Amino acid sequence: MNKKVDLLKxxxxxxxxxxxxxxxxxxxxxxxxxSGTYLVQEMLVxxxxxxxxxxxxxxxxxxxxxxxxxxxxxxxxxxIGLIFMSDWSVVGVPGVxxxxxxxxxxxxxxxxxxGTILNLAKGRxxxxxxxxxxxxxxxxxxxxxYGFGSxxxxxxxxxxxxxxxxxxxxxxxxxIRKCLDNLMPLNIHGIDIPLATFLIIGLFCLFVLWxxxxxxxxxxxxxxxxxxxxxxxxxxxxxxRLIAIIISTVxxxxxxxxxxxxxxxxxxxxxxxxxxxxxxxxxLVGGASVSxxxxxxxxxxxxxxxxxxVVSPMAGKYLIGEAQLGEYFRVFVSYGxxxxxxxxxxxxxxxxxxxxxxxxxxxxxx
Amino acid sequence: MALEPLLNVRGIxxxxxxxxxxxxxxxxxxKGKILGLVGENGAGKSTLMNILFGMTVIHETGGYEGTIxxxxxxxxxxxxFDALEAGIGMVHxxxxxxxxxxxxxxxxxxxxxxxxxxxxxxxxxRMKTLDRDDMDRRSREAIDKLKVGLDPxxxxxxxxxxxxxxxxxxxxxxxxxxxxxxxxxPTATLTESEAEILLDTMKRLAALGISIIFISHRxxxxxxxxxxxxxxxxxxVVDNTTPDETDIMSIATSMVGRDITTAFAGKGxxxxxxxxxxxxxxxxxVDMPGETVRDVSFQVRxxxxxxxxxxxxxxxxxxxNGIMGMFPAGGSVFFLEGPIRLNDPTSPLEAGISAVYEDxxxxxxxxxxxxxxxxxxxxxxxxxxxxKPILGGLxxxxxxxxxxxxxxxxxxxxxxxxxxxxxxxxxxxxxxxxKVCLAKAFETKPRLLFVSEPTRGIDxxxxxxxxxxxxxxxxxxxxxxxxxxxELEELRSICDRIxxxxxxxxxxxxxxxxxxxxxxxxxxxIDGREKKVV
Numbered sequence: 001m002n003k004k005v006d007l008l009k010x011x012x013x014x015x016x017x018x019x020x021x022x023x024x025x026x027x028x029x030x031x032x033x034x035s036g037t038y039l040v041q042e043m044l045v046x047x048x049x050x051x052x053x054x055x056x057x058x059x060x061x062x063x064x065x066x067x068x069x070x071x072x073x074x075x076x077x078x079x080i081g082l083i084f085m086s087d088w089s090v091v092g093v094p095g096v097x098x099x100x101x102x103x104x105x106x107x108x109x110x111x112x113x114x115g116t117i118l119n120l121a122k123g124r125x126x127x128x129x130x131x132x133x134x135x136x137x138x139x140x141x142x143x144x145x146y147g148f149g150s151x152x153x154x155x156x157x158x159x160x161x162x163x164x165x166x167x168x169x170x171x172x173x174x175x176i177r178k179c180l181d182n183l184m185p186l187n188i189h190g191i192d193i194p195l196a197t198f199l200i201i202g203l204f205c206l207f208v209l210w211x212x213x214x215x216x217x218x219x220x221x222x223x224x225x226x227x228x229x230x231x232x233x234x235x236x237x238x239x240x241r242l243i244a245i246i247i248s249t250v251x252x253x254x255x256x257x258x259x260x261x262x263x264x265x266x267x268x269x270x271x272x273x274x275x276x277x278x279x280x281x282x283x284l285v286g287g288a289s290v291s292x293x294x295x296x297x298x299x300x301x302x303x304x305x306x307x308x309x310v311v312s313p314m315a316g317k318y319l320i321g322e323a324q325l326g327e328y329f330r331v332f333v334s335y336g337x338x339x340x341x342x343x344x345x346x347x348x349x350x351x352x353x354x355x356x357x358x359x360x361x362x363x364x365x366x
Numbered sequence: 367m368a369l370e371p372l373l374n375v376r377g378i379x380x381x382x383x384x385x386x387x388x389x390x391x392x393x394x395x396x397k398g399k400i401l402g403l404v405g406e407n408g409a410g411k412s413t414l415m416n417i418l419f420g421m422t423v424i425h426e427t428g429g430y431e432g433t434i435x436x437x438x439x440x441x442x443x444x445x446x447f448d449a450l451e452a453g454i455g456m457v458h459x460x461x462x463x464x465x466x467x468x469x470x471x472x473x474x475x476x477x478x479x480x481x482x483x484x485x486x487x488x489x490x491x492r493m494k495t496l497d498r499d500d501m502d503r504r505s506r507e508a509i510d511k512l513k514v515g516l517d518p519x520x521x522x523x524x525x526x527x528x529x530x531x532x533x534x535x536x537x538x539x540x541x542x543x544x545x546x547x548x549x550x551x552p553t554a555t556l557t558e559s560e561a562e563i564l565l566d567t568m569k570r571l572a573a574l575g576i577s578i579i580f581i582s583h584r585x586x587x588x589x590x591x592x593x594x595x596x597x598x599x600x601x602x603v604v605d606n607t608t609p610d611e612t613d614i615m616s617i618a619t620s621m622v623g624r625d626i627t628t629a630f631a632g633k634g635x636x637x638x639x640x641x642x643x644x645x646x647x648x649x650x651x652v653d654m655p656g657e658t659v660r661d662v663s664f665q666v667r668x669x670x671x672x673x674x675x676x677x678x679x680x681x682x683x684x685x686x687n688g689i690m691g692m693f694p695a696g697g698s699v700f701f702l703e704g705p706i707r708l709n710d711p712t713s714p715l716e717a718g719i720s721a722v723y724e725d726x727x728x729x730x731x732x733x734x735x736x737x738x739x740x741x742x743x744x745x746x747x748x749x750x751x752x753x754k755p756i757l758g759g760l761x762x763x764x765x766x767x768x769x770x771x772x773x774x775x776x777x778x779x780x781x782x783x784x785x786x787x788x789x790x791x792x793x794x795x796x797x798x799x800x801k802v803c804l805a806k807a808f809e810t811k812p813r814l815l816f817v818s819e820p821t822r823g824i825d826x827x828x829x830x831x832x833x834x835x836x837x838x839x840x841x842x843x844x845x846x847x848x849x850x851x852x853e854l855e856e857l858r859s860i861c862d863r864i865x866x867x868x869x870x871x872x873x874x875x876x877x878x879x880x881x882x883x884x885x886x887x888x889x890x891x892i893d894g895r896e897k898k899v900v
Contacts, residue, residue: 215480216492222475225464232462233476234447 013348017341018287021304025311032314039310041191046306047299048181048197049262053255053279054298055201056248058208060125061293062217063244064224067280070114070129070245074252075272076140077107081253082260083148083167083268087156091175093183096261099176103253110136111249115242122227126290133276141269167268177264197258204251205295220244224291255279277338281305284341291345308333370438372397372577373546378432380413380424380601387413388601391432395546395594400568400578402592404585406621406677410601411581415548418579419456420449436545453545455538457552461530465523470505472522473537479504508536511574512567528560535567539576547571548579553587565591583677583890585614597621618886640862641668644846645814650697651870652681652688659684659695660870666814666848671840673861673878674850677889681870682850683724686816690714690721692729701814715748720812722803724819724850730803733792737784738773740791741805749810776805780835797828804835815839818850833860854885 012019029039053071060068081103085095114132121128148154149165161168181194211217222230223240231237256275260266283293285308286301312333316325371394380388388410395401405411416423417430420443424430434441436452443449449456463472471478479501480494505518514532516525522533531552538544549568553561561584568578568591582588588595589609597605597620605612605620645666652659659681666672676682688695691711699706707713714721723729731740745751752769753762773787780801784794791802800820807815817836821829837860840847851857857864858878865875866888873888 210495213496213498214492215478215494215496218471218478218496219476219492222464222467225466229462229464230476232446235476 013344015287016344017285017337018300018304021285021308025304025307028308028311028315031318032311033318034311034314037189037191039307042310043303043306044191044193045262046309047302048194048201049259050279050282050302050306051201051298052204052258053252053275054282054302055204055208055295056251056255057279057283058293058295058298059211059220059251060244060248061288061291062212062224063220063241064227064291065118065241065244066126066290067283068114068129068245068248068252069126069133069276069280070111070118071248071252071279072133072272072276073110073114073136074107074249075256075275076136077103077110077249078253078256079103079260079266079268079272080106080140080144082173082257082266083144083159083171086171086173086175087154087159089156089175092179093176095176096180096257099257100254103257104250107250107253108246111246112242114249115245118245119238119241137273140272144268169268171266171268173260173264173266176261178262180258180261194262197262200258208295216240216243252279277335278305281335281337284337289341289345289348305337371395372437374433374435374438375418376433376435378414378417378430378434380410380417380430382427386601388417388430391598391601391603393594393596393603393606395577395579397545397577398572398575399593400572400580400591402588402595403579403581403598404583404588404595404617404621405598409598409621411598412550413601414598415456415550415579415581418443418449419454419548420444420446422446450541451543453541453543454548455541455544455546456548457531457534457538457550459551461534463522463530463533466521468519468521469509469516469525469533469536470501470518472533473505473508473518473540474501475537477541504540505536508540511539511571512536513570514563514567526560528556528564531556531560531564532567535571539571544576546577546579548581550581551583552580553582553584561587585617585890588617589614614887615883618883618890621886621890640670644668644670644702645848646700647685647689648698648700650685650688650695650699652684652693652695654681654684654687654693657681657684657687658870659688659867662697662867662870662872664865664872664875666846668846669840669844670863671836671847671849671861673857673864674848674867675852675854675857675864675885675889676867676873678852680867682852682867683818684870685867686721686723686818686848686850690719690816692723712748715744715810718811718813719816720744720807720810720814721816722800722807722818722820724822726799726803730806731791731799734790736788736790737777737782737794737802738769738787740802741773741776741809742769744806745809745811772809773805776801776808780805781831795828797832800828800832801835804832804839808839811843812845814846814848816848816850819852820849821851821853821856829856836860854882854889858882858885 056071056074057068060066078099081099081101084102085099090098114129117132118125118128145166148167149160154160159167159171178194180197180200183196184199186193186195212221219230219235219240222233222235223237227237252275256272259275260271282301282305283297284301285305286297286299288294288297288301312329313327316322316327316329373395375394376392378388378391379386391410391414393401403411403414418434422445425444441452443452464475467475479497481497483493483495485493502518509516509518509532512532512535514529516529516532516536522530525533535547535549538547552564556564565587568580572578580588580592592609595605595607595609595612595617596603597617599621605617643665647665648663650659650662656679662681662685674682674685684693687693688708689699689706691709691714695708697708699708701714701717701719704717706717706719732743742752746753746764750762752765752772754765755762770787776782777784777787782794782798782801782805784798791799794802804817804820807817820832820836833856836847836849839845849857849861861878863875863877864885866873866885868889876884876888
């Protein structure tokens with residue numbers, strides 16, 4: 001009996017974050033007065049928009065490098081690809097593909113940079129990649145604000161600031177807006193389903209599953225659990241970690257392109273910042289931890305996090321008469337979730353150590 | 367013998383910074399035989415194995431002299447991977463397993479069976495898919511050779527220690543070319559029944575033609591399974607024999623090497639001098655990395671000098687650290703009448719227990735502060751001595767003249783070589799630093815003093831001085847002392863009784879006057895199950 005209670009407790013602790021979100025949403029949805037159809041449509045849009053970004057986080061977690069806050073570097077690469085694409089006025093799906101082609105080498109280079117730096121900061125990957133994101137943000141701003149239009153020639157004057165160089169605050173992506181989502185139109189009971197995007201996401205999920213079964217995937221899991229043992233067995237630890245980060249950065253770059261083609265406009269200097277924070281919050285809301293994450297966590301997390309996102313401002317408005325409060329609440333929640341997940345991770349590790357310690361007393365020899 | 371030995375080691379010498387740790391070591395090992403390698407800590411066993419296994423530390427310190435040949439071919443390994451290539455498998459004391467992987471995944475780690483797919487053309491061999499069926503088949507095969515009931519699909523983190531060991535051995539067996547298997551203290555962490563299974567397994571492997579080098583402190587095991595026994599002492603082979611030609615006692619004697627009949631330095635009758643039980647430790651466990659204490663119970667009488675000895679890593683240091691609250695601990699400790707709260711460093715200090723730690727630079731001393739400060743620091747913090755009230759008792763300030771006077775007393779008493787009490791501790795020699803540590807502990811006027819490895823890393827003259835100071839302090843102030851040391855002779859020279867710790871448990875407690883062979887027997891776990899308590 002006691003054991004059952006113990007197991008239940010364990011289960012609740014393990015899934016504390018998603019459970020908290022489900023409970024809060026359960027109260028907030030009726031208050032917000034949104035219709036079911038609207039919410040389903042909204043969730044589908046957000047799934048297609050965000051899933052790929054969140055999925056890009058999986059591989060570094062597998063390699064034991066924690067949450068890759070450095071994914072914003074990939075997002076930056078994607079945005080630079082999009083700037084070129086809209087400058088050259090390539091539209092539709094070819095535009096998306098062009099942006100991906102331009103940004104891939106950039107993402108690989110940035111991923112290599114991140115990976116090399118993280119190899120120097122083993123055990124502190126998260127905080128290092130977090131700060132690296134801030135630093136590269138400065139580099140990105142320098143390049144986009146001063147380099148574009150002066151060093152890098154721009155053909156479309158509408159994109160450039162009136163002083164002659166630097167990209168405007170908002171980049172218009174009308175040419176590729178929803179081109180992927182509407183590639184294979186599907187409408188069921190008035191709900192639009194962005195089938196092509198989901199196919200890409202689905203294919204990528206299959207890739208992740210398959211990847212786990214490769215030699216490289218196995219090596220990443222080994223490195224993720226114990227670098228020293230993996231190294232002793234002859235696995236090239238640093239190279240494996242580097243590859244994990246490069247893959248993640250390139251995928252984040254594609255994820256950002258998919259995200260922005262859905263939105264249709266790009267906040268030139270801010271879009272990438274949000275990309276990292278929201279993707280990480282979503283993944284954690286889905287029940288993932290710093291050291292363990294699955295595809296299921298990704299989709300559950302995107303749905304729960306964005307459900308809260310959509311519902312809470314309206315719920316705040318009807319409840320207190322102020323939409324601002326809901327807005328405040330969702331920002332508050334996304335940071336709170338990240339903190340909570342990190343604290344839970346540390347706490348769980350301590351519990352594990354305590355359990356290991358109990359076994360130290362060993363079997364009493366009789 | 368007409369047959370070329372599988373492994374032939376000739377004239378190996380190795381020094382670290384002019385310190386010769388191996389001198390002209392030679393031995394040979396035939397196919398399918400088991401070689402037992404025994405020796406005290408620091409006898410050179412690990413260095414010898416590091417050379418054999420091509421560890422990079424050997425190269426970084428200037429290589430070695432002598433030759434190693436395998437199947438008649440001379441080899442010189444630049445890295446462990448070369449040694450693996452040549453067919454040497456090693457199972458270290460620390461497990462080299464990935465906890466979250468299954469037994470199978472660990473056995474085939476980095477040698478997984480793979481299948482081709484088209485992405486290999488673009489991205490290289492690491493994109494090959496794993497062939498789980500073949501991996502399972504291989505791990506089953508390896509486990510079958512061991513004849514142990516090991517489930518290949520279970521995660522290693524859920525296995526008991528003994529089975530982790532089997533997983534490692536199975537990994538070495540799965541390597542097709544493994545000819546020589548080095549097992550470094552494989553039984554140290556095993557229970558008796560697990561150890562028996564392991565010994566059976568070793569015999570079975572030898573029958574399959576794999577040669578084994580078996581390192582163990584448990585001489586009975588060596589006698590049971592080995593075909594040849596090599597005893598190392600101070601880097602030299604002092605005995606090269608077979609179990610038929612020798613017995614445990616003579617191995618123990620050649621290992622220890624000191625004159626075992628050395629009479630116990632008489633200390634007169636102290637028995638009448640001892641008081642009631644002052645410290646009672648029951649079922650203590652301590653989670654100190656590398657010095658795990660599993661289940662230790664003992665009693666110390668007032669005015670006694672109680673010694674704790676044993677080989678490195680068996681847990682003797684953990685006892686002091688656990689009681690003093692430096693590492694997570696459990697069980698119960700009673701001092702005088704009251705219990706000591708474990709995991710709370712202030713509790714033993716308040717009760718009148720002080721400690722001098724083995725790590726004097728890290729824990730014991732404030733290196734950049736003067737001698738006087740170091741000596742009075744704990745007393746000032748814990749007992750609020752060396753303070754004088756000013757402004758009608760509103761605040762207290764340090765009483766500098768009292769501090770200086772006390773420091774000078776100790777400098778005289780312990781003969782600390784220094785310029786003045788204001789000299790910084792980091793400028794002192796190791797022996798003098800150790801004396802400052804003692805002075806600091808003495809100054810708290812403890813009822814009970816723990817001293818860990820008081821003579822580690824200091825020269826012979828200073829050693830004697832430190833031991834005499836302890837002895838004198840015990841005589842004059844009647845302070846009970848618990849001394850932890852790796853050096854048995856040192857313990858025997860000043861202690862009343864000595865407990866020997868083995869695998870985190872007390873192997874036995876003997877009076878210091880007992881012959882040192884008896885202590886050796888306890889240390890080496892020859893009859894570890896039978897507890898001798900005086």
